[in-house]
Amino acid sequence: MSCPICGEPTLQSYRPFCSKRCADLDLAKWLNGGYSVPSEDQEDLENALEQQESQSPTEH
Numbered sequence: 001m002s003c004p005i006c007g008e009p010t011l012q013s014y015r016p017f018c019s020k021r022c023a024d025l026d027l028a029k030w031l032n033g034g035y036s037v038p039s040e041d042q043e044d045l046e047n048a049l050e051q052q053e054s055q056s057p058t059e060h
Contacts, residue, residue, distance in 0.1 A: 004022075
């Protein structure tokens with residue numbers, strides 16, 4: 001089996017990765033939303049826009 005991040009052979013202690021570095025890179029992708037699946041549901045889009053507008057600072 002090869003590492004899904006870099007393609008090197010995996011090590012049993014970090015399986016399915018080859019090293020702690022690749023395991024940490026994968027975790028970072030999960031935490032940053034890199035593996036998210038975009039939604040095409042209109043309600044989801046509207047909720048995302050409302051949330052973005054409420055988080056952005058208003059100009060005076």
